Amino acid sequence: MSLSKISPSNRKAEFGSLENIYDCIDTRESILFNSGAGAGKTYALIESLKYVIRNYDKPLKKHNRNIICITYTNVATNEVKERLGNTDLVLISTIHERIWTLIKDYRRELVQIHKEKLIEEISSLERIVGNGKEYELYRKLEDKEKQHFTEIMIENRELFYQNINVKAADFRLAFQKLLNDFSNLLSNISNFRKTVSAIYKIDNYNKCLENIKLKKPKYNKVEYNSIYNSDQLHRMRISHDTLLDYGLKIIDKYDLLKQIIIDKYPFIFIDEYQDTNEKVVLIMNKLDKYSKKIGRNIFIGYFGDSAQNIYDEGVGNKILEIHSDLKEINKEFNRRSTKEVIEVINKIRNDNIVQVSIYDDCDGGSVKFYKGSSENVRDFIDKYVLEWQVSLKNPLHCLVLTNKIVAEYSGFINIYDVFASTDIYKGFNYSQLNTELLSKDLSKLGEVPRLLFNIVKLYNDVSKDTTPVIQLSPNEYFLNEMNFLELKKLIRLLKECKGSTLGEYIKSIATVYNKTNDNNFKKIIEWTFGIENISPESIRNFIIEKLFPNLLEDDIEHANTTSQKLLDIKIDEFELWYKFILDKEEKKEIYHTYHGTKGREFENVVIILENAFGRNKNYFNFFFDNLNNFDTLELKDKQTFEKIKNLLYVSCSRAIKNLRILYIDDISNFESGIKGIFGEIYSFGNNS
């Protein structure tokens, strides 16, 4: 077995970097702990938390104080909780949850900040309408005409939203009569939509301000709910970014709040600092500086790696400009990968952190770079499934760029495509699709995906005899009440439901449901579907209603065929999807997006690389092309370069032992850049 022997001197050196942190904790000197991929950053974080618990337990408890630990994702929160063990001294959560608990009781102050935000938004919208080219036609109207037009549009909101996704010609048709006096405004529909949206927003915000002023119920508090991805300011609802915004504002504004936080939470730890929002760092900086001003002590520890900053919002290496006077501690050991992998990832990051393995027995891995084409991808993966003798327990992990490709290779592209063609997920809401259909955080599932999840769960649980019956039930109490005979009858009924497609399965369930008088069965089915009237039609209507809100007569056919397509998909495909989001795939090769692998590690990794990413047709080739002339690039290009570098670094550093890269575009223009990092370039497939 390799990667197991640590020499005493390395062990001592590693402990040394921990001791550096401990010293800073004792002197309350805030730190920036930087370590490369696989350095055991989370380990250092956990050990630091344990150190604080060990040494400050009594005084903290005596004054009812806590340690705060902030992570970037819910998954990471759970991991830290698990690894740290049970303690009520440390409050572990995501930044959003923490900030919200800190500020939510300051209702009046939040409403005040909300009012200021609304006023700010109104004037910013008015500025945009006053200057933007898209609003020119509206701007040219006389004041009276503007008012008239605004009145018409506000009266016909529903019609507007019904037509929000229709093609330009149909949109024009829908509004032609209504806007006879303003037909020139309809010359460009996208501009028209933009203008009207701005008008609606301004109107909403003004009405909201009015309601706050009149002290109407529901307008006396601001709400944050993590399932919304965007603000609904006029409904007093804020989303993730605005929460941080309000947090920063309220902490900036009220010294008393700063003091309370400093008093109650003298130790704050932040995991993956590089991807946390700038505003969080601004908040921490304010707390740090204020604590010094009033002569208190607070320790803030940032743990992360600026070379792994892959999200645009993340603060990255700007952190030192925002939060000054941080003591930097670097850790250069790698406790994840073989030396062959480490050598390559060091070349990618190419900065002051040059990792060495902590293990004496760190060889035995391999890295190879192949050129090929998109037709070769399957063969390439198959080759390594065989060659590396991967198993269900130790599968091959394949990194691709988009969720769509993940869905395709994982075997549920039909599901993905059907959802992508529905009204609520196409166009503007496209990004919502990945959240609501593919998120492994089940609380994020959309309404229809949740319904499908429940149905497939039932199917899966019933077909597997090993599933404890208890899991089928809405609550344990209800099943505990059942006697053996009832239980047997229930299981028999559940097994009667069959079908090879989703539609057939639903039909079969509905048939049994309407035939039987077994209340236990009925309860389970009602709980699964979340509705009381169970019939193929009612389920179908539910799906259509949710996927096509504001349905127009003309589009009913499209909605019908789309929902039929969904119902015609094989249950087997839904099972693949179900196991994918549960992270319980029973396959020898498992697909991820590059971004989705953050913080994880796999023994064998294949990366499918290409030029394009998102809208950018020249992404990864841009990186390899400019490896040697980074200094000559413009600022913006430099930032792009760093982002690509970080993404490549994150993906390649997931590998523990073996790493293969297949580049599926022509690389002849930047071969030397690739060779500089990966060494020899091999050919795969027939285009050599």
Next chain:
DNA sequence: ACCCTATTGATTTTT
């Protein structure tokens, strides 16, 4: 054939 404008369709990730 060319120019300009309008329309359409495509995208990573997290809270």
Next chain:
DNA sequence: TCAATAGGGT
């Protein structure tokens, strides 16, 4: 939001 394309006008 933005780039590619379709379409209309000359």
